[in-house]
Amino acid sequence: MNKIILAKNRKVEFPKRIKLVEPDTLNNYIYDLEFEPGLITEPGTNIDADLVNLLQKNSFIDVKCNTVSETEINSNLESELDGITEFKVFQGMKIILVLETASSFNKPIQLKFKDVEDETTEIPLKIYNNGSLENVSNLPVGIYQMIYINGSFILISDTSSGDGSISEILYDQDVAFQPQDQMGTAETGIYIPDKYNFINIVLYQGTNKRGNMFSRELLENNEQRFFNLLPFEYDDFTVSVNTKNNYLVLQSYYGLTAITHLKVEGIK
Incomplete structure (x- = not known):
């Protein structure tokens, strides 16, 4: 199962506190540290949860689909993506989908992500056609790139025909x-x-x-x-x-x- 992790900053009561223990007597002493770095010539990059999440959001997330299900109104391309329930689908989310089973149900396709807790997220798949968004109902086996914009994943490229989309x-x-x-x-x-x-x-x-x-x-x-x-x-x-x-x-x-x-x- 592919995984996406919502990074979180650590929260504690005393972020600067340490405890020193003498090895012989086992006496312990508690101190709060104050850093004195002197002149800062390069502040560097703050490595925190925001940076980790930003790196994930700027990357393609690869998922594999080998199960296609059908409802009365949709075809679902089912993929496992651990952590998507907490991380949530976000504006600009980029997916590389490896489709191993063709979908040709003549019904609008949507991506259905299954989390490790069996929770699901369902997002419709669209394609731009001369400036307007339209439903996608059939996909052959192939590798597809798509981006999430305003409630839908939009197909931007594929390798199903071997030389891109023309x-x-x-x-x-x-x-x-x-x-x-x-x-x-x-x-x-x-x-x-x-x-x-x-x-x-x-x-x-x-x-x-x-x-x-x-x-x-x-x-x-x-x-x-x-x-x-x-x-x-x-x-x-x-x-x-x-x-x-x-x-x-x-x-x-x-x-x-x-x-x-x-x-x-x-x-x-």
């Missing part, structure tokens, strides 16, 4: 789909090249938007299954996605005509 906007235009009766399916004609491991899809309904990132493998291996876009607050606007021969397909129950803009990003 993205390309494949489509970013206003759209108008034909009216439909009940469940409708639209083959968009948006081609997804094989070189991309992830597909980031964002739909706009006026000023509202919903989006999610999907692994290419997840969509390609489930031809008859469509995967919902998130977030959940627009329950009356349900849209699902898949691919067919490398082309993006949308499916919705009365919802396709509500889509006003579509953005698709390929991520290598």
Whole structure:
């Protein structure tokens, strides 16, 4: 189990007191020491709890995840991190996550730290996409760097594709789909090249938007299954996605005509 320690300064009643004991008589004498260092030409660095904690906060904390669990609304990447309950997740906390089990549940991913006392800390995982934060729902096996900012861990780099993360906007235009009766399916004609491991899809309904990132493998291996876009607050606007021969397909129950803009990003 990896460990992070909340350093604390020692607190005593008499910080300068010593006791001298004569070895022959065992008589003891108590003194308070006063230091007289003379002229101080270099005060040096004060080694205390604040310094130790600062050093830990300025370092990457490596954790390993080999367990992925699922709830009704989240996928949890579970890692053991002794001491996180007391130290607490902090602004600017940097994590190197070694992911040994791929997560592709099509649900927002969050990091779940398990402490030695079986207490857990759960933090959502996000990714920046053209200036906006969006959920991450699929991660292949790999090594990921992330930073904690304002309530979320934000993915900043990965080695899952072997050469870092490269993205390309494949489509970013206003759209108008034909009216439909009940469940409708639209083959968009948006081609997804094989070189991309992830597909980031964002739909706009006026000023509202919903989006999610999907692994290419997840969509390609489930031809008859469509995967919902998130977030959940627009329950009356349900849209699902898949691919067919490398082309993006949308499916919705009365919802396709509500889509006003579509953005698709390929991520290598």
